[in-house]
Amino acid sequence: MIEVEHLSKVYGSTTAIEDVSFTVNQGEILGLLGPNGAGKTTTMRILAGYLPASAGTAKVSGQEVHENPMAVRRCIGYLPENPPLYLDMEVVDYLNFVARIKGVAPGDRRRCVDAALSQCGLAEQRRTIIRKLSKGYRQRVGIAQAIVHEPAAIILDEPTVGLDPRQIIEVRKLIKSLAGDRTIILSSHILPEVRMTCDRIAIIHRGRVADIGSPHQLVTQLSKNLEYELELKGDPDIAQAVLDQIPELQQVERLEAPLFPAHHIRFKVTALPDQDPAPKMASLLLAANLDLFELRRMQASLEEVFLKLTMNEGMGSDSPAETALPTAPIANAPSPSPLSETSEL
Numbered sequence: 001m002i003e004v005e006h007l008s009k010v011y012g013s014t015t016a017i018e019d020v021s022f023t024v025n026q027g028e029i030l031g032l033l034g035p036n037g038a039g040k041t042t043t044m045r046i047l048a049g050y051l052p053a054s055a056g057t058a059k060v061s062g063q064e065v066h067e068n069p070m071a072v073r074r075c076i077g078y079l080p081e082n083p084p085l086y087l088d089m090e091v092v093d094y095l096n097f098v099a100r101i102k103g104v105a106p107g108d109r110r111r112c113v114d115a116a117l118s119q120c121g122l123a124e125q126r127r128t129i130i131r132k133l134s135k136g137y138r139q140r141v142g143i144a145q146a147i148v149h150e151p152a153a154i155i156l157d158e159p160t161v162g163l164d165p166r167q168i169i170e171v172r173k174l175i176k177s178l179a180g181d182r183t184i185i186l187s188s189h190i191l192p193e194v195r196m197t198c199d200r201i202a203i204i205h206r207g208r209v210a211d212i213g214s215p216h217q218l219v220t221q222l223s224k225n226l227e228y229e230l231e232l233k234g235d236p237d238i239a240q241a242v243l244d245q246i247p248e249l250q251q252v253e254r255l256e257a258p259l260f261p262a263h264h265i266r267f268k269v270t271a272l273p274d275q276d277p278a279p280k281m282a283s284l285l286l287a288a289n290l291d292l293f294e295l296r297r298m299q300a301s302l303e304e305v306f307l308k309l310t311m312n313e314g315m316g317s318d319s320p321a322e323t324a325l326p327t328a329p330i331a332n333a334p335s336p337s338p339l340s341e342t343s344e345l
């Protein structure tokens with residue numbers, strides 16, 4: 001559905017994105033995850049046909065974006081980071097206006113606007129002046145303007161930024177409900193955001209795709225060597241000897257466990273790549289008359305994957321799971337300059 005190949009964009013002396021490639025299948029939700037300045041907005045604006053690339057190609061439904069920007073805009077809906085809402089218009093008038101400038105035929109407009117209002121949970125607000133809406137509802141209007149021409153794909157730039165936690169949950173639900181046949185790309189600098197909403201995640205780091213895959217793939221890729229923690233009761237030397245003779249284990253480490261009950265011992269073991277020695281460990285330890293209280297696989301988290309891929313940035317947080325990613329210190333970041341960009345509406 002969306003194919004991006006070797007895309008690059010240079011602004012003056014700043015390379016915003018370099019050699020970015022990925023594909024998004026029909027009906028899939030892909031998250032672009034990266035800190036501020038990583039290149040997410042640039043990638044999305046190129047895809048939406050609002051910004052020319054310096055090199056590479058982007059295709060939507062087989063159409064090259066640069067060659068057919070108008071055709072591509074018909075099959076893509078775009079929610080920019082700051083949606084261009086006309087605050088003094090009523091919701092329904094604004095959506096009618098957007099439908100008209102997006103080329104929806106006059107006979108289809110009412111149906112399209114009503115569908116967008118209903119899908120975005122705005123039916124009761126149709127006659128409300130946009131200025132009077134909460135930020136969460138304004139964001140719904142932003143999403144409604146992105147889908148009003150019934151595009152096959154939508155691109156949402158930081159759709160939950162600036163919303164309170166309740167509004168975030170509602171907008172997330174809305175995005176999920178818009179999936180199905182539609183293809184969705186959304187960007188975020190918040191890891192739980194993409195983990196909860198997206199089927200696949202592309203980690204964007206300094207303008208490049210550092211890795212791409214489902215949350216599960218990203219995590220298992222990092223942990224080719226499975227790690228386990230064990231808690232046993234019995235003779236520590238026997239336990240050590242049993243574990244030492246398992247050929248699938250690469251490393252056996254006895255852990256200090258001062259807070260554990262008397263005679264309880266703990267080990268951390270690392271398996272050889274692509275080996276899972278759990279059943280063998282359990283049966284050999286039990287056969288040696290040791291009591292096995294716990295055999296727990298240590299799973300790398302998505303946060304650890306992100307940290308590994310973007311190590312040189314330093315997360316600087318005790319709990320990355322609940323924290324936004326840091327601002328990337330891009331060298332020579334210039335102030336935005338007027339380029340040959342077109343209106344985002």
Ligand SMILES: Nc1ncnc2c1ncn2[C@@H]1O[C@H](COP(=O)(O)OP(=O)(O)OP(=O)(O)O)[C@@H](O)[C@H]1O
Pocket residue numbers: 011012014015016017034035036037038039040041042043189330333334335336337338339
């Ligand atoms: N119009 C512009 N002129 C010059 N440099 C720009 C322009 N737009 C973006 N940049 C630079 O390109 C790089 C990538 O910016 P981009 O906005 O794509 O990142 P982002 O990941 O979307 O970050 P954010 O979440 O802050 O928007 C940054 O270094 C940014 O300063």
